[in-house]
Every structure is written in C-alpha cells, then in structure tokens.
Amino acid sequence: MAVAVKPQLKFKDGDRVxxxxxxxxxxDPKALTYYPFYANLSGKIIxxxxxxxxxxxxxRGSLPEDIRLRHEASETxxxxxxxxxxxxxxxxxxxxxxxxxxxxYTLLVSANDAELDDSPPPxxxxxKPVPQIAAPAPAPVAEVETVPRKTAxxxxxxxxxxxxxxxxx
Numbered sequence: 001m002a003v004a005v006k007p008q009l010k011f012k013d014g015d016r017v018x019x020x021x022x023x024x025x026x027x028d029p030k031a032l033t034y035y036p037f038y039a040n041l042s043g044k045i046i047x048x049x050x051x052x053x054x055x056x057x058x059x060r061g062s063l064p065e066d067i068r069l070r071h072e073a074s075e076t077x078x079x080x081x082x083x084x085x086x087x088x089x090x091x092x093x094x095x096x097x098x099x100x101x102x103x104x105y106t107l108l109v110s111a112n113d114a115e116l117d118d119s120p121p122p123x124x125x126x127x128k129p130v131p132q133i134a135a136p137a138p139a140p141v142a143e144v145e146t147v148p149r150k151t152a153x154x155x156x157x158x159x160x161x162x163x164x165x166x167x168x169x
Contacts, residue, residue: 010111018042018117033110058105061122
C-alpha cells in the first residue's frame, strides 16, 4: 500500500512575499498565475496550496496608483450600495468596523514567482489634494407667472373654433 507524501511547500500561510520581476513565458497564459504587471506587488499569503500556487492578499501601497484608486472607488460604491439596501434599524445595529469594511485585492500566483519579503507593508502614497475652487453662487430664481389651467369645455371650444376656421377657407 502506497503512502501519499505531502509535497514540501515553499511558503506557509501568513508569510509576507513580493512577486519577482521576470518575462512572461509560454505556459504563463494557460496557467493564469503570472503577468508582468504583477511584478513587485507585495502582500501576505492567505493560503499556500499543494499545487505550488499561493493566494496573495496584495498590500494597497504596492498597487499602482490608478489601480489602487479604482479599487478604493469600487470599495466605496459597494459599501454605499450595501448600506443603502439595509433598513435603518439594521444599519444602527452594525459596528463602525462592519460599516467601514474593506475589500481585499487578492491574486493567485505561482509560488515560484514569489520571494520572502521582510520589509513592512508599503505606505499608500496619496496624491496632493487638488485645491477646491469655490463654486459661483446660484443665480436667483425669477418668479414664474402662473397661468390658470383651461377647463375641458374651454379646450373643446378652442378646438371647435380652430376646425371651423380651417373649413371656411
């Protein structure tokens, strides 16, 4: 009877790693575990699998700014939509932690494309705030003269007069 031998894993759950920079090879598109834009992303391993892949919770600070901003905008939209769908009583029962949940940015990558990273998670580089320009004051709204509505009899009389004027000619 053969005994199954568990493969030796390169990493364990919770390790901090950084994705190495390399050229994408032929098997990469099929495996879907490496793209050149993954290079230099860092994060914490959520799960190391026996097949040699790892699920990586990417640090927001290591994401390119445009991707990070899009991720944060999606997170805000999802949070607002979710909270908007709850009743007032349900929202009041939620803690601040639950109301301000955050979404993970998770990738499945090959363990061969990762290396241990002892550095602390990168800080998020915030763009300089754009100075706010004061909006011009709204123009005053002019009073609208209200015209009394015509009755059905008045409308019918006007229609008859119009049709009569067309038949005379």
